[in-house]
Amino acid sequence: MPVDASLAGRTFPPTTPYTVSHEKLLEFARATGSSYDGGPAPATFPIVVAFQAMTDLMQDPTVGISLHRVVHGDQRFTYTRPVVAGDELTATLTVDSLRQIGGADIIGTRSEIADADGKPVCTAFATLVHKGADA
Amino acid sequence: MSPGDVLPEQTYTVTRADLVRYAGVSGDFNPIHWSDRVATSVGLPGVIAHGMYTLALAARALETWAGEPGRVVELGCKFTKPVVVPDDDTGVDVVVRGTVKDVTDAGVSVSLEVTCGDEKVLGMPRAVLRA
Numbered sequence: 001m002p003v004d005a006s007l008a009g010r011t012f013p014p015t016t017p018y019t020v021s022h023e024k025l026l027e028f029a030r031a032t033g034s035s036y037d038g039g040p041a042p043a044t045f046p047i048v049v050a051f052q053a054m055t056d057l058m059q060d061p062t063v064g065i066s067l068h069r070v071v072h073g074d075q076r077f078t079y080t081r082p083v084v085a086g087d088e089l090t091a092t093l094t095v096d097s098l099r100q101i102g103g104a105d106i107i108g109t110r111s112e113i114a115d116a117d118g119k120p121v122c123t124a125f126a127t128l129v130h131k132g133a134d135a
Numbered sequence: 136m137s138p139g140d141v142l143p144e145q146t147y148t149v150t151r152a153d154l155v156r157y158a159g160v161s162g163d164f165n166p167i168h169w170s171d172r173v174a175t176s177v178g179l180p181g182v183i184a185h186g187m188y189t190l191a192l193a194a195r196a197l198e199t200w201a202g203e204p205g206r207v208v209e210l211g212c213k214f215t216k217p218v219v220v221p222d223d224d225t226g227v228d229v230v231v232r233g234t235v236k237d238v239t240d241a242g243v244s245v246s247l248e249v250t251c252g253d254e255k256v257l258g259m260p261r262a263v264l265r266a
Contacts, residue, residue: 024160027160031153031159032157032191032194032195033192033195034191034195034198035204036204042194042198043191043198043204043207043210044190044191044210047161047187048160048161048162051161051163052162055162072186073213074212074213074214074258075186075190075211075214076209076212077207077209079209082205125211
């Protein structure tokens with residue numbers, strides 16, 4: 001069953017604040033072979049926070065997405081500044097666009113990632129492809 | 136960096152252990168990234184790398200070319216083909232190539248090519264580095 005058309009334009013509540021630690025940045029850098037010297041986080045690190053916002057969306061019972069039928073179609077980040085240890089980040093997800101193609105929902109999301117002062121850090125755009133039962 | 140510059144090709148080997156580590160650190164525990172049984176049940180040839188892991192490798196190459204972390208102001212791609220990671224000690228190689236497209240006050244625009252074997256695994260990967 002396709003997701004309801006009213007999803008388009010909807011903004012979800014911010015994610016639970018996420019405190020970035022040195023240890024986590026070091027683990028992320030090691031896992032991806034990047035370097036971390038106590039300064040800027042590896043560029044794709046904000047996905048950790050954006051992924052939480054997307055998970056909240058996919059698990060929201062009012063939305064009607066079946067998790068196992070979702071494929072990550074694309075991802076884009078624009079950065080106001082790099083993430084650093086000590087940041088307390090939240091992601092606020094908006095569904096920018098919703099289309100139905102060949103039985104699949106193409107869900108365009110934008111997660112605004114902000115620090116504890118509410119200042120922008122990064123915007124994460126993701127397209128989620130939600131395949132229909134027969135697609 | 137000047138327009139037309141071809142940046143030094145970077146080759147990264149991806150093993151199952153890398154995917155386990157990335158699952159843990161990213162919070163993406165989708166079993167198609169660690170279970171052959173689940174991956175093949177949904178029509179994949181086997182366990183595949185997280186698309187975001189492959190994009191992280193592209194970011195790693197950018198970091199190397201930029202000479203320091205923290206210079207990426209824009210980064211994006213489509214996830215077009217899976218990177219199939221064998222259950223052995225050798226793993227599979229992902230190659231990241233980059234060409235400088237444009238240099239303005241806004242930054243250095245880099246067009247990327249990310250391949251595994253003969254296939255481009257990311258669609259239209261591109262980035263902008265702070266000038």
